[in-house]
Amino acid sequence: MTGGPARVLWLAKGLGRGGAEQLLVNCARHVDRSRFAVEVAYVLPHKDALVPALRAADVPVHCLGAAPGRRWPLRLRALLAERRFDLVHTHMPVPAVAARLLAGRRKLVHTEHNLWERYRLPTRWANALTYRRNDAVIAVSHAVAAGIGRRRPDDGWLTVVHHGPDLGGAPAGPAARRAARAELGLPDDALVIGTVGNLTAKKDQASLLTAFALLRRTRPDARLVLVGAGPLEARLRELAGDGVLFAGSRGDVPALLPGWDVFCLSSRQEGLPVALMEAMTTGLPSVVTRVGGMPEVLDDGVEGRLVPPGDPAGLAAALGGLAADPGLRERMGAAARERSKAFDVAGAQRAIERVYARVLAR
Template identity: 65%
Template sequence: MSPRRTRVLWLTRSLGPGGAEQLLADRAKYADTARFEIEVAYLLPGQDALAPALERAGLRVHCLGGAPGAAGRTDPRWPWHLHQLLAERRYGLVHTHTPVPAAAARLLVLGRNAPRLVHTEQRPWGRHRLATGWADALTYRRNDAVIAGSRAVGRTVPAGRLRAGDRVTVVQQGPDLTGAPTGPPARAAARAQLGLPADAVVIGTAGGLTPDEDQATLLAAYAGLPRTRPDIRLVLIGGGPLESRLRARAAGLGLTDVVFAGPRPDVPALLPALDVFALSSRRGVLPSALPAAMICGLPSVGTRVGATPEVLDDDAQGLLVPPGDPVALGSALGRLVADAGLRERLGAAARERAAGFGAAAAQRAVEAVYRQVLRP
């Protein structure tokens, strides 16, 4: 006799085009629909870019914060709307992905027939606003299971906030690049879009232009590279509050060959333009661009922070350097720029390692957690 199909709610703040939200949309395509009927609820009505992709994957989508697609502030009655949705749809399991709706769900799912609760942490635990942190801390032990996006994040969850005997399950996931362009035509098209010479050795990064990502150190490292071969370029894909400051920094360093590509929705299509991926981050969250670069077979230089050393072994799939050290970063980039054989070796190993970060494998791991907490 086959197990009964369980209705599951994925609850999150936004369905905008962010990294964590895209991971949900990628996993949705690989859900075990014979065992789980998954629906999605979100709070921000103006942040619904990924709702169509989820619906195409067969998931029913609910907006709790107002009319879907509407601009403006979220309806403050969203907790009441969540309460109504839980009562109407009678979920067997609620999987929360952001702290505020997670705390609300933990307070609302009470009683003998309440759904099981699974929560995913993508960022180090406790780094929230004060009120959010208090709500999270006071309700956290109601989780039946906790999933972390990396071992580094999982280690930050205090044992005192878990139920006795529980452990955090780590599920690492990269973007689903199935069908993404590859090969020489993709490289030529991406370089044309970015205005890059066909024969340049291109270093690139992708992410928000913020203090945590520390592109200022990357610019300083790039400025220190020897110009014994003039055909090198640096590409910064992304936007953010530091863009004007970073442009001024590049000008102050005399860098005229840096491409500020701005925020782009087509990052996977641009990655084939690169020869080396650089990650100068100071934070512990693993950006989705790094596994994406690995899937594309790019060697990477990354900082020894957070989850990066979990996916990159030094001198195996990439090179690791201390954060905030332009000399060390520049030295590692210089090795890769000068050695095509090293780039090829590390890139091939990176592609092989990244196969384990696929969306299908991640969804199977998440569903294994579901099965565990749903056991009678």
């Protein structure tokens, strides 16, 4: 390592609008530049929605899949040699495996965002065979940490860091509510339920659509907003009934949240979703499934409701309870806003940098 700031590469599969990718943007704004010079590399050229935000934070970004005729692991090896990084911090399993094989004597830190059961079998095997090469691992929740297990005996090898949203300057109040509803074409007096996530089997929006159809039997004024895009969009549109709005992939989610009355996630698997923390920070009550790290930041009956995954009837009942009681929504929303004061993206970045310092000092 040179006498100046340590050179750190954050390596991701893509930089699309996903929770793990958004965490990179959030953390980039809080890096201690006197100690760490951070750059970002990603593999998939078409997943680049967050590249401008990283560059706006003065973080150099490299696309490893941009050059025709050259495979991205070769470009990764060339980038490592050219930029002389001291440490590589990986964020998704496939590029992480490549980094472990190519990093040489460089230090390696990996952030685990998901439970291993989500990964395909070949990915799990490749991960397992190379995982001990990590000098340190960061888990985004205790549930994710439990899934990792003790794959190395070293004390301090595994650290849990709860991240947080970065909503400084986000709109709020009645004017923001009216603007958000106008942007989405929603009636001022409708009950609006919103969700944010890629349209994939993991997020299980199909169960949410079924639950929403049940809710509409007693609340025909209700609207459901789905923010996100993905491979299941066509199928989900076929399942959707009246009152459902597909808003697509959006970069203005913080501006849309004030227009909603309830936030919902019907996921079957999660690490700790940024979207939930953003909703709580906005002061929204939430109905989410009891999976991953969500029970670590939301108590059932306090900031919202926890329901079993894959249970549309239970989801509909929880949504119905909030729909019928504006006072309950207000109390839970206030509790969510209070709980969100513990979400600290700057503090999370400091915790990550302590891991870096420990690893580099060895």
